[in-house]
Amino acid sequence: MKNKISGRSIIGGIIGGFIGATVMTLILIGSKAMMGMPVLADFVIMGTFVGGTGNAAISAGFLAHYLLGMILGAVLGIIVSSVELLRLTSWKKATGIGLLYGAIIWLIIFLPTVMYGFAPIMMKMMGPAAAGMLPMVLGIALIEHLLYGVSVGVLVFAATKSASVSQPACTACVRPEI
Known part of the structure; x- marks a missing residue:
């Protein structure tokens, strides 16, 4: 059976990416508030x-964060609709694939970005105190990315679930159109 990319899967991924980015934003803001830091500090760093x-750094940070979230959501939608083994067939599988996707994003996108991009900006803004925050930043970010992945996975599945419901096996089971 030839796999084709599903538009519903892509739309589900974009919506899931937006919701996942929003979940991450709430955690970012909440964690900074709990630490007594400016609540938009992460968006200043991303924007820079x-x-x-x-002042444009905050807007640029939000824009970059949400665009990347929606693009990566669409990418998962494309992947799971075009790779038979990864096709989402249950809520459990959607959650598992989402967790895996979030961990992969954290590992191959977030870690290099934070180490080679964000860390120098944080050091310039905060001085040596930024280095002491790194373990906490990495831990919170892992949780955020896992939640992001779950958001995308379950929303892609929700968007494609009704499209994948199989038709009745016998034609006698189908009511004829009048």
Whole structure:
């Protein structure tokens, strides 16, 4: 059976990516508030990383965060609709694939970005105190990325679930159109 990319899967991924990015945003803001730091500090760092300066850094950080979340959500939608082994067939599988996807994003996108991009910006902004925060930043980020992945996985499954319901096996079971 030839696999084709599902538009519903992509839309589910985009919506899941937006919701996942929102969950991450709430955790980012909440964790900074609990630490007594400026609640938008992470978005200043992200915005500075993508070229924003001054007050525009916050907007650039939010924009980059949400765009990346929606793009990566669409990517998962494309992957699970085109790779038979990864096709989402249950809520459990959607959750598992989502967790795996979140961990992969944390490992291959977040870790290099934080180490080579965000860390120098944080050191410049906060001085040596930034280095002491790294273990906590990495731990919170892992939780955020896992929750992001679950959000995307279950929303892709929800978007495609009704499309994958099989038709009745016998034609006598189908009511004829009048």
